[in-house]
Every structure is written in C-alpha cells, then in structure tokens.
Amino acid sequence: MGCVESMNYEIVLRDATFKESRDFIKKNYTEFRDVLPGFKVFDVHVIGLPPIAIGLEGDFVIFPYTKPCHGTFLLRVEDKDEAARLRALKK
Amino acid sequence: MELYQSAGNGLSVTGESTTQPATALLVLGCPQVPVQTSIALYLINRLKKAGIVPTVAGNKAANTLLVVADPDRHYLGEVMDLDRAVVMITEKKRDFDRCFVFIHNDAGVTYAGTMSAISKAKIFTIIYGEHYEELVKQMDFPCTPIAAKAVHNPLPLKKALDEVAPWAA
Numbered sequence: 001m002g003c004v005e006s007m008n009y010e011i012v013l014r015d016a017t018f019k020e021s022r023d024f025i026k027k028n029y030t031e032f033r034d035v036l037p038g039f040k041v042f043d044v045h046v047i048g049l050p051p052i053a054i055g056l057e058g059d060f061v062i063f064p065y066t067k068p069c070h071g072t073f074l075l076r077v078e079d080k081d082e083a084a085r086l087r088a089l090k091k
Numbered sequence: 092m093e094l095y096q097s098a099g100n101g102l103s104v105t106g107e108s109t110t111q112p113a114t115a116l117l118v119l120g121c122p123q124v125p126v127q128t129s130i131a132l133y134l135i136n137r138l139k140k141a142g143i144v145p146t147v148a149g150n151k152a153a154n155t156l157l158v159v160a161d162p163d164r165h166y167l168g169e170v171m172d173l174d175r176a177v178v179m180i181t182e183k184k185r186d187f188d189r190c191f192v193f194i195h196n197d198a199g200v201t202y203a204g205t206m207s208a209i210s211k212a213k214i215f216t217i218i219y220g221e222h223y224e225e226l227v228k229q230m231d232f233p234c235t236p237i238a239a240k241a242v243h244n245p246l247p248l249k250k251a252l253d254e255v256a257p258w259a260a
Contacts, residue, residue, distance in 0.1 A: 017197040018204075037205040038181030045174075045181050049204035049232070066201045068150050068173065069121035 013074035029055035119149030148176035195220030
C-alpha cells in the first residue's frame with residue numbers, strides 16, 4: 001500500500017466502521033464511484049467490503065482507509081487528475 | 092526403459108516430491124486482544140505439521156509479538172507487512188491456498204472481506220473477543236467462521252479451531 005502519510009489529506013471521518021464510512025459517502029456526496037477491494041486510489045490499494053464507495057467533490061477524492069487497530073478513516077485529498085480519472089470510470 | 096520414466100504421482104526419480112506444498116496466509120488483526128498471538132503460533136504449528144507452509148501478515152506490532160516470542164523461528168516462517176501482502180495479492184504476484192483472517196473488530200471484518208474478494212484462497216475467519224457474536228453475523232462473504240468468546244484464555248478458541256481442523260480441510 002502506498003504511503004498515505006505522504007499525502008496532504010484531511011480526515012473527514014475517523015474510528016468508523018467500514019459500513020458507516022460507505023454510508024457517509026453515499027449520503028454526503030452526490031458523486032461517487034463503487035470499486036472493488038484492491039482498487040488503486042492514488043498509490044493506495046483500498047481495503048473494504050465490496051462495493052467500496054469513493055466520493056468525488058470537485059477536485060477532491062474521498063476514500064476509506066482502514067488500519068487494523070484504529071478502524072476506518074475517510075480521507076479527503078485534492079488531486080485534479082485523480083478525480084478526473086475516477087470520474088471517467090463507469091458508474 | 093525404466094531408467095527414463097517419469098516417477099509420476101508428484102515424485103521425482105529420486106523419490107522426492109515434485110509438487111508444491113500447500114500454502115497458508117495468516118492475516119493478523121490488531122494485537123490488543125491477547126489470544127491472537129497464542130492462537131497464531133498454535134495454528135502455524137498445526138499447519139506445518141500438516142505440510143502446509145504458513146506466512147504471517149500483520150502490522151508492525153502484531154508481527155513483532157510473534158517474532159520476539161519465537162526468536163529461533165521454530166514455528167514462524169515468512170513474516171510480512173500486511174499492506175504489502177494486500178498489494179502482492181491484488182497485483183496477482185502471489186496468492187495462497189488458505190487464508191486465515193483474525194477478527195476481533197470491524198477492521199478485521201474489512202480485511203477478511205478484502206481477502207475474500209482479491210484472493211483465490213479458501214478463507215477461514217478466526218473470530219474472538221468480547222463481541223464475537225456480532226462479528227460472526229457480519230460474515231456475509233464466502234468463508235468458514237471459527238469463533239469463540241476468547242480474550243485472555245485461548246482455550247475456547249483452540250477448541251473451536253480443533254473442531255474445524257482447517258489444516259486437514
């Protein structure tokens with residue numbers, strides 16, 4: 001998995017269950033894409049129960065990041081190119 | 092010409108096995124519940140006795156607990172970072188015949204669901220801790236749950252494991 005620490009991220013949700021993070025994205029972001037576990041967002045292979053929702057908001061990408069001891073975080077990272085790449089995926 | 096015949100049945104002409112041994116990945120969770128390290132070592136021992144090659148994947152703390160407990164590697168074989176294991180399996184660079192995911196929290200469920208989706212391994216979920224019954228209900232992907240209310244005492248979980256005997260499955 002790529003190094004999340006090297007990203008300039010904002011934590012949208014912390015210590016959540018994976019389901020809570022998925023529900024949060026679908027409730028709060030009108031634009032999202034469903035992907036399978038292992039799908040690469042930035043340099044991160046996302047972990048989760050399929051389908052994994054990735055939120056899009058302008059140039060921001062919102063995605064779940066799970067740590068064994070800390071549960072699931074939702075991270076919000078600004079990247080125009082990555083947002084465009086994800087937007088181009090079929091819904 | 093008997094001298095040049097294939098030995099067949101997975102044996103070389105010298106009588107040694109030519110088939111690859113079965114493999115297993117143990118996906119460790121957060122080590123905050125004590126039984127994990129004990130059951131992981133027990134499972135590794137049973138797998139090795141059955142001729143299955145075990146690999147452990149966990150975070151730094153979970154892996155270090157095992158490595159320190161087994162300095163001469165009587166039980167442990169390969170130990171790797173959990174994120175690295177996910178990358179290798181996702182990128183089809185490596186896979187295993189069996190995968191055991193240790194679960195005592197939601198993150199464990201998340202990792203198990205991920206392994207079920209990315210790996211061709213037969214998935215066994217080892218579920219323990221105070222809230223194990225709630226976690227068992229979340230196993231809505233193909234897997235064999237092995238569960239017990241075990242926090243400090245590993246024996247209930249050992250018993251559940253012995254009943255399933257996943258090393259013989």
